[in-house]
Amino acid sequence: MALLEVKDLQVRVEDREILHGLSLTVNPGEVHAIMGPNGSGKSTLSHVIAGKPGYEVTGGQILFRGEDLLEMAPDERAAKGVFLAFQYPVEIPGVATMNFLRTALNAQRKARGESEYSTPDFLKKVREVSKSLNIPQDMLKRGVNVGFSGGEKKRNEILQMALFEPSLCILDEMDSGLDIDALRIAADGVNALRSPERAMVVITHYQRLLNYIVPDYVHVMAKGSVVKTGGKELALQLEESGYAQFEDA
Amino acid sequence: MNVVLAKTDTGRAVSTSFALARERLPGSGKVAEQRQQAFEAFERAGLPHRRIEDWKYTDLRVLMREVLPLAAAPDTAALSRAEAALKLHAIEGTRRLVLVDGVFAAKLSDLGKGEKGLSVRTLREVLEAGDGELLASDNSNPMIALNTAMATDGVVIEIANGTVLEQPLHVVHVASTGTPAAMYTRSLLRLGRDASATLVESFVATEGAKAYQTYDSLIVSLGDNARLDHLRLVEDGLEAFNIASAAVTLGAHAQLNTFGMVSGASVSRYQPTIIFAGEGARVDTNGVNLIKGRQHADTTLFMDHAVPHCASREVFRAVIDDRAHSVFQGRIVVRPDAQKTDAKMMTRALLLSDEAEADNKPELEIFADDVTCGHGATTGALDESLLFYLRARGLPEKEAQALLIQAFVGEAIESIANDSLREHVIAAAQRWLEARA
Ligand SMILES: Nc1ncnc2c1ncn2[C@@H]1O[C@H](COP(=O)(O)OP(=O)(O)O)[C@@H](O)[C@H]1O
Ligand SMILES: [Mg+2]
Numbered sequence: 001m002a003l004l005e006v007k008d009l010q011v012r013v014e015d016r017e018i019l020h021g022l023s024l025t026v027n028p029g030e031v032h033a034i035m036g037p038n039g040s041g042k043s044t045l046s047h048v049i050a051g052k053p054g055y056e057v058t059g060g061q062i063l064f065r066g067e068d069l070l071e072m073a074p075d076e077r078a079a080k081g082v083f084l085a086f087q088y089p090v091e092i093p094g095v096a097t098m099n100f101l102r103t104a105l106n107a108q109r110k111a112r113g114e115s116e117y118s119t120p121d122f123l124k125k126v127r128e129v130s131k132s133l134n135i136p137q138d139m140l141k142r143g144v145n146v147g148f149s150g151g152e153k154k155r156n157e158i159l160q161m162a163l164f165e166p167s168l169c170i171l172d173e174m175d176s177g178l179d180i181d182a183l184r185i186a187a188d189g190v191n192a193l194r195s196p197e198r199a200m201v202v203i204t205h206y207q208r209l210l211n212y213i214v215p216d217y218v219h220v221m222a223k224g225s226v227v228k229t230g231g232k233e234l235a236l237q238l239e240e241s242g243y244a245q246f247e248d249a
Numbered sequence: 250m251n252v253v254l255a256k257t258d259t260g261r262a263v264s265t266s267f268a269l270a271r272e273r274l275p276g277s278g279k280v281a282e283q284r285q286q287a288f289e290a291f292e293r294a295g296l297p298h299r300r301i302e303d304w305k306y307t308d309l310r311v312l313m314r315e316v317l318p319l320a321a322a323p324d325t326a327a328l329s330r331a332e333a334a335l336k337l338h339a340i341e342g343t344r345r346l347v348l349v350d351g352v353f354a355a356k357l358s359d360l361g362k363g364e365k366g367l368s369v370r371t372l373r374e375v376l377e378a379g380d381g382e383l384l385a386s387d388n389s390n391p392m393i394a395l396n397t398a399m400a401t402d403g404v405v406i407e408i409a410n411g412t413v414l415e416q417p418l419h420v421v422h423v424a425s426t427g428t429p430a431a432m433y434t435r436s437l438l439r440l441g442r443d444a445s446a447t448l449v450e451s452f453v454a455t456e457g458a459k460a461y462q463t464y465d466s467l468i469v470s471l472g473d474n475a476r477l478d479h480l481r482l483v484e485d486g487l488e489a490f491n492i493a494s495a496a497v498t499l500g501a502h503a504q505l506n507t508f509g510m511v512s513g514a515s516v517s518r519y520q521p522t523i524i525f526a527g528e529g530a531r532v533d534t535n536g537v538n539l540i541k542g543r544q545h546a547d548t549t550l551f552m553d554h555a556v557p558h559c560a561s562r563e564v565f566r567a568v569i570d571d572r573a574h575s576v577f578q579g580r581i582v583v584r585p586d587a588q589k590t591d592a593k594m595m596t597r598a599l600l601l602s603d604e605a606e607a608d609n610k611p612e613l614e615i616f617a618d619d620v621t622c623g624h625g626a627t628t629g630a631l632d633e634s635l636l637f638y639l640r641a642r643g644l645p646e647k648e649a650q651a652l653l654i655q656a657f658v659g660e661a662i663e664s665i666a667n668d669s670l671r672e673h674v675i676a677a678a679q680r681w682l683e684a685r686a
Contacts, residue, residue, distance in 0.1 A: 050641050053633065078643035090638045094656025100642075103652060108643035143656075160642065 001066055003028050003199050004049075004168055010059035011041075011048055018044045020224040021060065026168070029196040033210055033235060034203045036221035037243040042203045043087055045221075046172045050084040051077050064168070078104075079111035083166035085157035087173040087203075092144035097156070100144050101126060105163055129162040133189050150177035151186075158189040169193065170201045175209040187212030207239040222246035263316040264292055266431075267398060270319040274401060276376035276384070283384040287397035290388035297391055306576040306608045307547040309392075312516045313490055317462050319399065320350040320430035327425040330455035332357055334423050338453045338484065340673055343419035350425050351401045351432030351463075366412030366444070372403035372435055383437055383468065390520070392492050396433055396466045403436035403465075406448075410441035410472065417447035417478075417667065422465065424458040424489060431462040442472035442500070447667055448479050452513065454486035461486070465493040471503035473527055478506045478666050482677070485513035487542065494520040499559075501527025505534075508665050510674060511546045512539040512681050518547040525559040525587070535661040536565040539681045540573040547576035554587040557617075563594040566661045568654055569605035570685065579624070580612040587617045594624040599631065599657050601650070647686040654682060 004026040011019040018041050026032055036042055048055050049062060051074035062069040069077060092100070106116045117125075130140065133155045145153050154174050161169055171190065175183055190213055194200065202213055210218075210232065218234040219226045220243075227246045228234065267288050274284060296313060297304035323331065331349040335357060339345070346369065347357040353371040363369065375383060383405070386397035404420055422434060438448055452463060463485065471477055485491050491514040499505060511517055523532055538546045552561050567575035575598060583590045598607030611624040631653050639649035658678055665671035 052637050052641075073646070074637065074640040075643050075645050075649075078641055084641055086638070086641075090632075090634050092635050092638070092653070092656065094659045095652055100639075100652070103648070104639070104642040104644055107645065107648060111643065111645075164643070 002026065002063070003065060005063040006045075006049075006060070007063070008060035009045075009048070009057065009062065011044060012056040012058050013044070013054065017058070018224055019048070022225045024219065024226060026199045026201060028167070028199055030217065031194065031200045031202065031213065031215045033215035033218045034201060034221055035205070035207070035218060035235060035238060037247060038205065040221045041224040042221055043172055046084050046170050046203060049170060050074060050082060075107065076111065078164070078166075079108045081167035083161050083164060083169050085154070085161060085169065085171045085174055087176065089145050089153045089157055091146045091148075093146050095144050097140045097142060097144050098126070101140075101160065101163060104160070108164060125163065129159055132192070133159055133162075134185050135159055151179070151182040154178060154186055155182070155189070158186055162189065162193060167198050168201070169198065170203065172203045173205060174202075175204055175206060183209065184212060207235045210235045220246055263395075264288075266316065266318045270399060273319065273322070274399065275373040276379070276381065278379060280376050280379065280381040280384060283381050283386065284398045287384070287386050287388050287394040290394040291391045291398060294391035294394075303549065303578070306574075306578075307516075307518050307545065312545060313462070316395070317429050317431040319401070320426045320432045320461070322352050323349040323354065323425055327427075328354060328356065330457060331423040331425045334425070334453055334455040335421060338421060338451055340417070340419055340449060340670065342669060343417045343449060345419045345421060346404045347421045347423060348402060348404070348434055349423045350430070351434050353402045353404065364412070364414055364416060366409035367414060368407040368409075370405045372400060372405055375405050383435060390494070392464070392518070393466060393494050396435060396464045396494070399431070399433040399464070400435040400466070401433050403434040405437045407439045408441060408444045408446050411443045412441065413444070414446035417449055417670065419449045419451065422450070422452045422463060424454040424461045424463060424485065426461050427457050429460045431464065433464045435466045435468070437468045438477070439470045440472055440475040440477055443474045444472060445476040446478075447670070448477060449482070449670065450480070451482045452485045452491055454489060458489070459486055460488045462490040462492070465491075467493070467495040469495065469497040471497070471499045471505060473500040474502045475500065476504040479508070480665065480670055480674070481507070481509040481519075482674070483509070483511040483513050483517055483519075484677070485517070487513065487515055487544070489514045491517040493518070495522070497521065497523045498526050499524070499530040499532065502529040503527065504530065505532045506664065506666055507533070508535045508661065508674070509548070510537045510539065510677065512677065514544065514546070516545045518549065520549045520551075522551045522553065523561070524553045525556050528556050528558045530559045532561045533664055534561070534563045535664040536577075537658045537661050537678070538567040538569070538575045539658070539678060540568070540575060541570035541685070542573060543571070544573040545576075546573075547578075549576070549578040550580065552579070552581045552592065554581065554583040554590045554592060557586060557588045557590070559587070560591040561593070563596070564661050564664065565596040566658045567596075567598040567607055568601065568658060569598060569607055570601040572602070572604040572606075574606040574608075576608045578610040578612070581614070581622065581624075583615045583617050583620050583622060585616045588619045590617060590620040590622065592620070592622045596626045597657070598628040599654065600628065601631070651682040651686065655679070
């Protein structure tokens with residue numbers, strides 16, 4: 001069974017249609033890249049999959065392992081294994097990162113009927129993952145994303161992804177604002193999570209990221225729908241020819 | 250000036266109550282005269298109402314309507330109910346001083362083996378000995394006048410010069426009355442020069458106590474270089490009324506760190522007046538309201554910078570659910586001589602429902618020119634984008650809200666210096682949040 005099936009999805013924001021019948025199928029183990037110019041609706045798609053309020057789905061459906069995702073609250077989706085690494089992670093002053101990570105992880109486990117992590121196991125795991133992502137321990141004591149640089153915020157998203165072990169990872173422009181070293185660290189973190197059970201949807205504006213996270217499929221999105229799908233070589237073609245051909249269409 | 254001599258309705262109703270109560274009120278002679286004057290002042294004004302500027306948001310004629318008769322002195326049954334309630338509200342490691350229905354309960358209090366430099370008496374003893382100093386009263390405030398007229402008991406705590414009190418004092422006001430009644434207390438805390446202490450005040454109820462009224466007044470005097478950490482927890486029953494005032498005077502280089510949390514009482518009003526009487530003193534006042542249902546919680550603070558080189562900080566956070574109403578009025582006066590005053594006030598209200606209400610009224614009156622003063626106020630709902638982020642990470646709605654509410658009140662709670670008291674308050678806030686979920 002497909003992990004994620006988006007079928008003919010139509011989405012409106014404030015009476016304006018942003019997605020016009022978008023379809024996408026993602027199977028376990030696959031890595032899909034979604035590329036497209038700014039404003040083509042990439043973040044909108046990711047938000048609707050994660051369950052962000054403010055979007056009106058006027059047509060189509062989203063199935064996750066055959067279940068209707070649109071019927072579920074955002075936290076239910078998270079517990080089922082949907083994870084979105086945000087393009088713009090928010091800052092949450094007063095909520096210590098470590099406390100947040102533990103609360104979130106245990107909430108997901110509780111929703112799945114699993115036992116809570118013991119404190120030593122949790123700490124060990126956070127320490128391991130944060131070390132591999134080059135995240136200093138004192139960052140975990142600060143408020144969630146408060147005072148983090150752009151790169152630190154992105155690494156914090158990957159850290160959560162590694163901790164929560166979702167089966168569908170959507171990465172929205174995780175390369176934006178990262179220099180080449182930071183990009184490599186983040187990409188290594190993502191690659192370490194690739195597995196036959198887990199699928200990734202990598203949203204990016206630039207081909208550069210796909211040198212590090214090599215996709216199985218590349219979809220080109222323009223004006224609210226997928227206009228072309230191909231293999232990883234499609235990304236290289238786009239790098240040369242640009243998006244203009246799709247935008248004018 | 251036009252003095253209105255006619256009795257108001259509430260004035261009349263309560264005069265019967267005063268006449269009946271009189272023989273139970275400690276003190277004769279001059280003390281009785283002070284009571285009589287205060288009582289007449291209250292009788293003339295009656296319960297304060299919205300047309301009096303200071304009471305605009307808290308109209309006691311509407312909210313409270315009447316002053317209840319004086320509570321009976323607690324009998325054995327009332328005391329044993331109080332004892333049970335105390336178990337729930339005890340704070341480990343403190344010296345407990347208990348007032349039940351407005352009467353000092355020696356049996357429930359820790360009077361044994363006082364620390365050196367600590368003296369504890371009851372208001373009753375002091376007034377019966379003829380000392381009326383504690384009944385000196387600002388009769389222009391009718392609720393203070395009423396408290397002066399009716400004060401039955403209280404604790405009179407004196408801490409000698411240079412004494413560093415190790416054990417926090419916990420004054421617990423327990424309402425145990427089974428019938429609707431009013432209780433009146435007045436207490437004093439005097440810290441000598443270089444002395445320091447921690448005072449916790451709790452207002453709680455036994456299971457049976459419901460629609461009672463508690464009227465309290467606290468007088469605090471800090472000598473030069475003294476330091477007081479003060480915690481005030483209003484955990485009254487949800488049908489109760491709690492009308493209280495505090496008058497604090499700080500000597501030179503004295504420090505007051507005060508934190509208040511209101512989660513109980515149907516209607517509460519707290520009126521602290523803080524007066525800087527010596528240079529170089531500092532006051533940090535922090536407050537949290539956690540209210541729901543139809544609760545009404547008012548803090549009306551007056552910070553009087555009368556002398557130079559003093560600093561004051563106010564951080565006030567209100568969390569308001571359902572149809573509850575939170576009021577914060579903070580008035581800061583910087584008198585002409587009070588150069589180099591550093592006074593800042595920040596209030597924030599978080600509305601958890603469309604019908605929740607917050608009124609913020611900061612007032613700065615600055616008569617000196619070389620000062621740093623400021624205030625800010627915000628009112629709003631929980632940030633949707635933060636809520637979504639948390640929910641996308643697996644937190645159910647109420648848990649996500651709870652985490653953000655904790656963060657919201659956290660800044661004020663962090664100001665509590667004593668670790669175990671801070672933990673106590675965090676746990677109380679946590680229980681409030683869990684009860685919501
Ligand atoms: N909350 C919103 N309100 C109004 N318009 C929006 C909102 N979010 C996105 N849009 C519009 O939807 C379109 C797609 O935006 P987005 O999904 O962010 O694109 P991308 O991520 O591909 O850059 C843009 O035209 C954007 O202006
Ligand atoms: Mg985007």
